[in-house]
Amino acid sequence: MSVYSHEPPVDADRVSAVMASLPPQAAIEGLAEVFGLLADxxxxxxxxxxxxxxxxxxxxxxxxxxxxxxxxxxxxxxxxxxxxxxxxxxxxxxxxxxxxxxxxxxxxxxxxxxxxxxxxxxx
Missing domain, CATH: 1.10.10.10 (Winged helix-like DNA-binding domain superfamily/Winged helix DNA-binding domain)
Incomplete structure (x- = not known):
């Protein structure tokens, strides 16, 4: 399932649930911009x-x-x-x-x- 490992996850159901609940990539990128801005x-x-x-x-x-x-x-x-x-x-x-x-x-x-x-x- 992971794009970084060829090994299957230990708890595939939990991994699937977490993946489904993660914010969309655009929201993550927006957060990164705001937190980067606030890092000064x-x-x-x-x-x-x-x-x-x-x-x-x-x-x-x-x-x-x-x-x-x-x-x-x-x-x-x-x-x-x-x-x-x-x-x-x-x-x-x-x-x-x-x-x-x-x-x-x-x-x-x-x-x-x-x-x-x-x-x-x-x-």
Whole structure:
């Protein structure tokens, strides 16, 4: 059954059930793009600032995160193209916010995971 092994699986029924329940390849590729995008500490810092500050402009985000306005603008463009943040324009100003509650939950859950007490994960 496996494309990587000539040996039959140990539990063919379980393997078949798992294969049938896996997300489609396009969804897996989309996940890889989003997780790759979120693998950058600068972009994660921007997300944390938006999580705490709500809607913010580029200048304020740059000041809060200790980054240049150009690097913040570039990061926000990537995050917007991948539907992680949304933008609202008011005159010449652009205000950014996290796109939806899914992004907030993803960020919060990942942050909880990495800050969770190491003592609970003994092998």
């Amino acid at each position: 500490p600068g972009r994660l810092r921007l997300m944390a600032a938006l999580l705490e500050g709500g809607e913010m402009c580029v200048r304020d985000l740059a000041a809060a995160c200790g980054q240049s306005e150009s690097s913040v603008s570039h990061a926000l463009r990537l995050l917007r193209l991948n539907r992680v943040v949304k933008v609202r324009r008011s005159g010449r100003m652009a205000y950014y916010r996290l796109a939806d509650s899914h992004v907030r939950m993803l960020f919060d859950l990942a942050l909880t995971h990495v800050t969770h007490d190491e003592g609970d994960h003994r092998e």
